[in-house]
Amino acid sequence: MELGLSHPQHGYYSTKEKIFNKGGDFTTSPEISQMFGESLGIWCIAAMQNNYGGQDKPFSIVECGPGSGIMMEDILRTVSQFTQTLKDVNVFMVESSENLAKQ
Secondary structure, three states: OHHHHHOOOOOHHHHOOOOEOOOOOEOOHHHHOOHHHHHHHHHHHHHHHHHHOOOOOOEEEEEEOOOOOHHHHHHHHHHHHHHOOOOOEEEEEEOOOHHHHHO
16 A cells, blocks of 8 residues: 555655646545534544643644645634634644645
8 A cells, every 4th residue: 555655656646746626536525625624623622622621731633644734724723713822732744745745
């Protein structure tokens, strides 16, 4: 799977310029509707409140394979509406594709 997706010369994500939407091979949920990312943002708020009792403490959100970053954008927009700030949120986006990481 790793070679098929990430090989520098032959991997799907390593060699294609356009992967998502028009001109690409597929569309993912976050690109169809922001509701998926917003739902995850609400879940993050609930997780923060359950784990920290509503106190402002550092919280990490890690997305593996963020692609275009649309889902993280939706998550952070939603989280910021409930926390009024993102200063305690650490964001990590782990992308193995150099093409997508540049975007």
